[in-house]
Amino acid sequence: MSTTRIAIPTEKGGLDDLVYDRLGRAPTFTVVEVDLETGEIKSVEVVKNPGAEAGSGAGAKVAQAIADAKASVYVGPSPGPNAYAALQYLGVKVFTVVGVKVKDAIKDVIKELKS
């Protein structure tokens, strides 16, 4: 059964953390692997964001890190122009959401992806 990996910017990371309000310099991002058919969460991984330490160019760094983590979907605040362009180029689908918990964002995006 194929699964989909979803990347979400977070502070500490994990399903109960809030979606962070910025992408480029979020301290971490949480990669959640889900089975789109059943909605089941297969794995949760917290990755340190290399963009968090970047003086400039944070957007490109985080986009690369999201691709390196093999995520094909991004959920979070509107990425900045550079991050947006890089995610598009890398073929990562972008969904914007703010102010909710990671697990709720995942539920919403599963619905979106299935429809």
Next chain:
Amino acid sequence: MKLVELVVASGKGGVGKSTISGSLAALLARKGFKLVAADSDAEEPNLHIVLGIDRWDRIEEYYEGRIAYILQDKCTKCNICAEVCPFGAVEVTDGNYRINEYVCEGCVTCSLACPAKAIRYRFGIVAGHIMFAERTKYGFPLVSGESVPGRPNSGKLVTEVKNRAKAILGSEGVLLLDAAAGIGCQVISSLTGAQFALLVIEPTKASLSDLKRIHKLTKHFMMAPMLVINKYDINPEMIDKIEEYAKEENIPIAGKIPFDESVPNSINMGKLVVEAFPDSPASRELKRIADFIAEEVLSNWRAWYSKYRPKKHEPYIPVIIRPQRG
């Protein structure tokens, strides 16, 4: 009311962002809003000057970046680092290779190329400062940042300034940011996560052109914009063009400040115009703008935000040079 972020931005410099930010912060604080002001223009911070702060309560050092150095005992003097360094930072004196730390940008080209693995990095370069005024004379705190000359134009420093300001504010209140001119790294960092953009324009062609660029960026970040026309009466022909643009783009006009000598006079006195000349035409209009923000925008900010934010995401995508796949 939760945390609401309002960014004062303009694209063009010198149109009155800091003067307007300072007065609006003071007026909103006077109305009882829990407010923290942040100067997010780390290259030319001057909101503290407008607010009459001559001494900071606390200054933190801000570290960023790295500088390369060569381990002399490992260096084989092959000259490769000097050939590849894009900044010409490698210097040879008496046959020894050294890196000029004032020229090095920390780009890691030399250490990737070095066959002897003789290049290391020193981190923790002081690239700026974050300054705190716990209580301005208008009652609210101010957080500011300044970059060190020659260090990178840092969005991260602005992010740190914002994070410090948010930590002071807590989970609710108004964060008022005075953004840098332009649409660069620092400005993007100021806009990220904010709901409202107060765009300041003066009636000149350059200001309108730059405003369109910053407005495009606020659309990228799904922000609800509003417009303040500063010195609106100095060039009546431009007003129609500005109003036409605002109408087309559904940008509410928060106010039109007249040209008023009491503004520069108050700046020279080290006071806000609303404090020094409260009955001057500019102060009266600033008060109307503060009333508008308090009563129309902040009183039910979610409703205002959903009414005026872009209906769909309009990404501002830079041209990217695609690497050759081969």
